[in-house]
Amino acid sequence: MYKATLAYAQQLDKEDKLSYLREQFHIPKDKQGNDWLYFTGNSLGLQPKQTQQYIQQELDDWAKFGVEGHFEAKNPWMPYHEFLTEKMAKIVGAKPLEVVVMNTLTTNLHLLMVSFYQPTKAKYKIVIESDAFPSDRYAVQSQLKFHGFDPEKGLIEWKPRAGEELLRIEDLEQIVSEQGDEIALLLIGGVNYYTGQYLDLKRIAEIGHAKNCMVGIDLAHGAGNISPKLHDSGVDFAAWCTYKYLNSGPGSLAGLFVHEKHAYNKELPRFAGWWNHNKETRFNMRQPFDVMAGGEGWQLSNPPILSMAAIKASLDMFDKVGMDALRQKSEKLTGYFEFLINQIDTDRIKIITPSNPKERGCQLSIQVKNADKSLHQNLTENNIITDWREPDVIRCAPVPMYNSFEDVFRMVEILKGLL
Incomplete structure (x- = not known):
């Protein structure tokens, strides 16, 4: 006691x-x-005290090597994002194939919805928590509008019961059971920013998939805080920031997860860029687009090394503990x-x-x-x-x-x- x-x-x-x-x-x-x-x-x-040292290393190598730092730096910049993948995957309970560090959280959610929100006239609605973080709400409202739907009709809220603050999983089950034929996507905060409630991701995935809905998770308040076991949960995708519990600095890069079951599906619609093209032929320049497998297949641009150095400093601490x-x-x-x-x-x-x-x-x-x-x-x-x-x-x-x-x-x- x-x-x-x-x-x-x-x-x-x-x-x-x-x-x-x-x-x-x-x-x-x-x-x-x-x-x-x-x-x-x-x-x-x-801020971890070792962060300054990690960033200084990249500043020193930039000064020393210039562009050759992509290959000659102590931590070569060309594959730098790969130095983060395995340790980040451990934190969120994923396979390295399923994870990449890139962009920022809401940007990643939009890129993921390009692939996993594929509405039809009959099946187009999106479920969120009634008290979802505002950025999530704005993101799904804008996706509905982009696809030509009225957000007022297309957005379904999973609400606490009258007089209660917390969500009940059986209420989500009822929503999807009754309206699942019209629901294309569940986008749920894994840990609610307001109440701190940690939701059952595996159960949410089962509920959504039972009605052929895609399931995505915002782990902004989860990554580095709880153990979400993303691979085992079966959710289709997830995204999270790294500046909260992952101690990477204000506005730092985000993480992205795409389940292995989608890793090799080259037919998934997505936006393309240089960095999600096959790394073996990327520098041939005039090749037709050949998307990479796994989470890297959503990475569009070469990564900002100084931000990644701060993430690396933190992930190394997490990996030891x-x-x-x-x-x-x-x-x-x-x-x-x-x-x-x-x-x-x-x-x-x-x-x-x-x-x-x-x-x-x-x-x-x-x-x-x-x-x-x-x-x-x-x-x-x-x-x-x-x-x-x-x-x-x-x-x-x-x-x-x-x-x-x-x-x-x-x-x-x-x-x-x-x-």
Whole structure:
């Protein structure tokens, strides 16, 4: 049983086999030089100290070799994206064939929908969560309009029940059972940005495929947070950013997954570019387009090396630690966090994230009664960095790579005082 004392939190940190990782990150500090209590890895992950070295290596090789760095650099730029593939595939539970790092998240979703959203007059609708991240909503609305459909009629929302915050999988099952003949695509956030709910991807895939619907997953809040096991889930495609839990820096590149069952289908419609053409004949220049197999078949342009160097720095850390160990610590951190919040004698706040650790990542969403942003602003003034999501939620993410149990204890003590 957890204890609500500083000594207990410090003892948990002493027992934590991953506590050494915190020293490998830059922790922002206040004006007095004290570490911020940073709980926004779900928005922007902190910088690993080795990132500068990784980027500097590419700057040095650019200075030293110029264009020859494509072949002569310590990490040759020509195949650089391949250095990321295997480690990224481990994080999301995929085969290397199925994964590529490229572009940014919403760009990747659009490129994937070129291939996997193939509407007909009868079967054209798209299912999303009612509280999907706005970018996903805008993306599918624009796809519907692009194909000549009315987004008002073509968009189906999977909603929580009245008086509830969380989604029920049986409600999605009912939607698809009743309207599946009209649904072409399910595009679902694997971990909901607002509530932190981690959805059953395998079950979602089964529900969609039972009615011949394509199934895609937005893992923006999942990659590096939960273990989605994308290959085993059977979903057709997925995309995710890397600047949250994967600590790759603001606006950095995204990841893409296409299931192996589609890897060799050259007839899938897609946009083409130099970099998804067969790498063996790419530089022959005047060859007809010959698409590559697997995830690389969606990569259009040569990659930005400096951004990839930052991703490489982070992936090397993840590879040494492993997602299993990170998930174990994550569940314990959020369990302690949840325990402490529930000890506060107040009706002004409540946690809307699932209490079952298997149904959440490392985010807890705190709903504020009669909400305005004052509580969040007061936390910020106390050097506790969380984020506010309209209309009434403070999102807090104790990230297992760099947050401590003492962080959690101190945050809740300040929160208690403010309430």
